[in-house]
Amino acid sequence: MVTSHKVGMNELAASMAQRLQPYLEQGVKFHGYLSPGFVLGAIMVDLAKELLGPRNLINAVVETKACLPDAVQLMTPCSYGNGWMQVQDWGKLAITLYDKYELDGIRVYINLEEARKYPVVEQWLMRIGDIDEEKVAEEVMKAGRDILSWQRVKVARHRKMKKAPLVICSSCGETHPATNGDLCLRCSGKGNYYEVAGGPVQE
C-alpha cells in the first residue's frame, strides 16, 4: 500500500506561483516579513487544499508553532482563535488539513531527499550556518512542491473540551477556570509571564 507520495515538478508550477502571490503579499503584512517558513507553509496549504478537494468544513493541525500557522490562518478559515487550527509544538515542518466531519485528511511534510537538491533550503531546514532568509524564501518558492511529500491520514476525533465554570481568584480578584483551584495560575505561582511595573493603576 502506498502511504506517501512524492510530488513531482509539474507544468503547474507557474500557476501555483501566480495563485500564491496575493497570499505572499498579505503574508508580509501579516507575518511581518516574507519568511521561508511562511512561504513553505503557503505551498503546503495550497497542495493540501487541492488534494483534499472541496469540503464543507476543514480543520487543520500544524506541527510547529513557527511560521506555518500564519499561512494556514491566511489561506483557510482555520485560525488558532476559532479553534479550527490545532497547533502541536513538535518542531516539525508539517501540516494536515482534514474534513471536520469525515476526519479524512492530507498531511503534507518535507521530502528531505528532494530538499537536499536545494542546498540553501537544506541548510535552512537543518539549521546549518548563517541563513539569508530572503534567499531561502526565494529558493523555497522555486522548489515549490518538489520538496514536499504527502500522505492520506485519518485524524483521531479529539474530545470536546468542556468549558469549566469560572471562579474569582481570592488573591487578584480576576475570574479564572475553577479547575485551577481557588487561586488563578499566576497567584498560585504556576504561571508568571509578567511582573507588575510601577506607575498609575487604571481602575
Ligand SMILES: [Zn+2]
Ligand atoms: Zn489571581
